[in-house]
Structures are given as structure tokens and as C-alpha cells.
Amino acid sequence: MTTTEITRDLRDLDKDGLTALMESLGEKPYRARQVYDWLFHKNAASISDMTDLSLSLRDRLEADGFYLGSPELIQERMSSDGSMKLVLGFKDGEQAECVLIPDDNRLTLCISSQSGCALGCEFCMTGIVGAKRTGNNAVRNLTQSELIGQVRAAEVLVRKGLFEGHIAVTNIVLMGMGEPLLNLDNVVSFIGILTDQGGMGYAARRVTLSTAGIVPAIKELGKRATGINLAVSLNAATDEMRDWLMPINKRYPLKQLILALREYPLKKRRRITIEYVLIKGINDTDKDAKRLARLLRHVECMINLIPFNPFPGTEFERPEDAEVVRFQHLLLEEGYTAYIRASRGPDIGAACGQLGSLREGKVL
Template identity: 40%
Template sequence: MEKKELIGLSQVQMKELASAMGEPSYRGTQLFECIYRQRLLDFQKMTALPAKFRENLTAQSQMSLPLVEKKFLSSDGTVRYLLRLGDGQRIETVLMPEKARDTICVSTQAGCPVDCKFCLTGTMGFFRNLTAGEIAGQVLLLMFEHNLASERQLNLVFMGMGEPMYNYQNAMDAIHLMADAEGMSVALSRMTLSTAGVVPGIEQFGKGKKRPRLAISLNATTDELRNEIMPINRKWPLAELLNACREFPLREREKLTFEYVLLDGINDSVQDAQRLTKLLAGLRCKVNLIGLNPGTELPYRTPTEERISQFQSILIHKGIPAFIRKPRGRDISAACGQLKLNENVQTSAVSNITPDEAKLSPADSAWIA
């Protein structure tokens, strides 16, 4: 009999599992706490559970995390993880530690179907969606690896491999699982989900009562250019995308985040900045400016710091909060847009571990272009 995978099950699902094994449903909550709060991946160490329940769990279920094939350590402290899933697919997850907080960049798909022309992940093509357990498992794994304490601020950004809106249900299931106060207890306000502009996904996301923050990867101020560098714009052009943003139900003190990757001589002119201020006029938002993180396969260059600062000044002058994102992990191909399973980097830390491998199945996509 194939064992049931527990990583990825919600508290409600674990209560149902306990009941199906002849236990009171509250034992499912205890099991949930053991895995996600106490981080116990050995049933015999879950001494809060009755011996019979632990025996049944051992016989009928399993807890599996991704396999760490390699990890790469940047000079700035960033750590890039090359992970292998149970079916052999590989993904990447990035940890960006700081003095008072940790940020984990999480993948939602193996590869990416969106094909942004300035992003190395897009050159890989698309392989499959990740399950809720594979998404949450990345965070749980890094918590184990680095002993991340719940007392420290933990931010999760769903900006790794893949388009989250094309794996909407699994991504949201993982988000709600990780936000559960009985488990990992990551505040929804500390999570950000980024999309290249899947308008139906943005609309559905806005209807959710419990959701993280939203970021839009914009990167151009005309349909002509956005069609070229972000083919998804042909399906949902700027007017439709920005209309969805204007109708998005922001909470008190919440702002939309617009990500804008600057490409030298392509989308970084004074005119581009001026058009951007007009496109975003009246929106409660902020803009993160990102100088292109280079890759040998990309036909673009990174603008000078002076040009990026000039772009920022134009936005700020028009009352739009704009921030220049400091690249993290660029030297180990861990920065925004660089994730492509690259093993050919110089690094001071390369490691392999061998946790149990998951038995996984693909999930369905929504709104595939």
C-alpha cells in the first residue's frame, strides 16, 4: 500500500486523517503541531501522540522534504538551494538572511511557462506545477537547515521559479497551511505573491478573505514593448492589467507592489519613467526598481547606477514611492531572474543531504495562456 504523504496536509485534513485511523480528531491537531511547530519528522519522537497512533502513522504515512542536491553560499550571505523532488524534477529556493529577519524566495512551479525574455527561468520552459506540500516543504526544509526561529521575522516571497497564478490552488493551500497559528505561523502580512499579470488570478486573489500581499511584475510602459519582453501581455495587455489593479480591494494601509526590471536602453529612459508615473497615478502602490541581473543567455544589459537613480527620482518627484532593490546572491545566480538550476558557479559552500524523497503527483494549472 502506498503511504500517504503528510507534508502539505492542512490541519483540517490531519484531523480527518486521525479520525480515519480511529483517533479523536484533536489528535490531528497535535500531529499538525508536531510537524509544523515542533518540526518533528520522526513519528517515534512525537511523544504527545499515543503509541498506537504513532505505529499506524509509521505504517500508513510518510513525511518527505525535497532532497538538497547542492547549496551555494554568496559573499553577501544569501544561500541558493538546488532541490530535487520525488519524481526527479529540480527546483530552486533562496534564503536571504539579514540581521533582524530572514526572507525565503519560494518556487511554485518546476520551470516557468510565462517566458519573460529577461528572466533565465523563462528560458528553461515549463515542466509541471508543484504540490502544496512541495511548496511548503521548501520553507520547512530551510527552517530545519538554518534553525530559523519563529521569534525572528520571516518573510516569504513567492517569486522563485514559476507563475503562482498558474498554480493558484496549490499555492494558496500552501500559503494557508504556513499561516496556520498552530503550525509554522507565518503572518500573511509577511508573505508576498508575485504575478506577471494573470488578470483572472488577480481578480480571484482579491476575493480571498485571507491572503498575502500582491506584487505585479510590470517592466514596461507600452504594450508594444511589454508584448516583446513579456509575451503574457498579448493575453492581458496593460490597460486590462492596470484596471484589475485599480479594482483590487486593498486593505487598510496595504499597497500594491510593482516590480520593474530595468534593461539598459530598453525600458529605462526618462520617457519610460514619465509614462510609468501616469500609468500608476491614483494607485495606492510602491515600485521596486531592479537593475537587470545578468545572464549569458540574455540579450540585455544592466543600466548604470546613475540611470537607475534618475529613474527613481522621476517617480518620487511625482509622489510614487520607489525603491532600488539591492541584488542578493548575484554571484551565485540566486538573484531575481537568475534561477536556472545553474551548478557552474564558484561558491564557498556545497552540500548534499539525503532526506526521504516524496511520492508526488502533478497538480492542475488554471488560466494557462
């Protein structure tokens, strides 16, 4: 992002943007590195915290309207299973939800990339709410600073000791509200800062981006954000079924998507995660499992099976546990690694596909 764009939140700038800003103010390039360090590594709360900048530069930045924003924590809800949903509010009144999920020695933070999701997947509360939003109320991309703000807000809660046995967020997944690859520039820039050891310092192998299958952007991501993990929300093994469950499939059908996954540049010993939400009587038959196995041949992948999480107004149902296990076994027999993922936080509307329920006024 360049300084000519309207944002004045310094955390919307990357290294190049900060360098351009310092140049425009007649400052030496090393000032950009100092500011970057304060913004992303030291996590300064305000421009006045940046004590190794000259007073005149700090005054000038403030006089020009630059600031360090942070989202407002509107709500935090703890699930009976120990996970926690945060609702964060931004300057224009938009909101995003993120979820902290403790698990043995991991504390995963699931963040949102948009203020909802317009893709309208049939099994997803976020999509159903988002598809109804149009005009001025349309779903928008979250900015780099808003993506960073979610991580920082979660870190504050973790430091308060709310998650016994966990002192820091260990893993970050972009699987919350929104399609990250429709917000590619901000997301790639955010990932760069997140995984920069001179920036926020998270390990790239502990960051996962999940997409509904925006094929051109998958190719772009493979070039621009190497090192992170890719997950794809697949949920069907035929175009007919996927067109219905995930309308984005009409634009990027399975043949194109699978080809992009086969060609995706993976680091050694890494695999793409295929997410498959199992819906009773819809995509959970033996035939579906066999079709899925056939479709994924030659894709370096593992499969996560996620039993559907019901939400108000949906007619879909969760399959019986035995059916889920049967589906898993069929995939195992075909030689795949397949896990059943227990949903976390369904009682607080924090499980997969349930985010955005508060906006709709439906408290799950």
C-alpha cells in the same frame, strides 16, 4: 487536497484533508488537530515522533503508506554578499531553488512555487529554461509539502548559525522559480499553514507573493489569502513592450491587469509592490518612466526598480547606475515611492531572474 489524491506525504494535507483522513480511519476529529500540530507547529520528523497518538494509529498510518517527506539539500552556495542559494531535490527528481537574503535586521527567504517557469519572460533565465521544457519534462507545480520543505530546509541552515546576527527567517517571498498564481490551490493552502499561529507561525504581513499578472487568480487571491502582500512584476508600460518582454501579457493585457490591481482588496496602510526590471535601452527611457507613472495612477502602490541581472546568452544589458537613478527621480517627481533594489547573490546565480541556471548546466 483530499486523501483520495495520490500523495501520501501528510504535509500535503490541510486541516480539512486531515479531518477527512482521520474520519476515514474511524478516528475522532480531535486527532486531526493533534496531527496538524505535529506536522506544522512542532515540525515532527516522522510519524513515530507523534507520541500523543495511539500506537495503533501511528502503525496504521505507516502501514497505509503515509510518511513525512523532506527535500534533499543538493547544493548550498554562499555569495560574497552573504546571501545563500539552496538547490533542493524532490522525490521525482525535480528541483527547486530558494535564496536566503540577510539584510540588517531581516532575513528574507525567497522560495519557488514551480519546478521552473513556463511563462518565458525575455529577461529571466528561469523563464527561458522553463519555456523549453515540454511533455514529461514540463515544469510542474510544487506541492504544499514541497513549499513547506523549502522553508524548513532554510530554517535548518539558519539555526546552524550561518547568518551572523540572524536567528530565524523573518520574511518569506514567493518570488523564486515559477508563477505562484498558476499553482493557486497549493500556494493558498501553504500560505494558510505558514501564517497560522497554530501552524508554522509566520506573520502574514511578512509574506509577499509576486505574480507576472494572472488576472483571474489575482482576484481569487484577494478573496482567499488576505493579509499577505502582493507584488506584480510589471516591467513595461505599454502592451507592445510587455507582450514582448512578458508573453503572458497577450493573455492578460495591461488594461485588465491594472483594473485588477485597482480593485485588489488591500489592508489598511498596505500597498501593492510594482517590480520593474530596468533593461538598458529597452524600457529605461524618460518616456517609459512617464508612461509608467501615468499607467499606475489610482493604483495604491510603491515601485521597486531592479537593474537587470545579466545571465549567459542574453543580449540585454544592465543600465548605468546614473540612468537608474534618473528613472527613479522621474517617478519620485510624479509623486510615487520608488526604490532601487540592489540585487543580491548575482555571483552565485541567485539574483532576480537568474534561478534555474544550474539545471541548464550554466553555473553563474
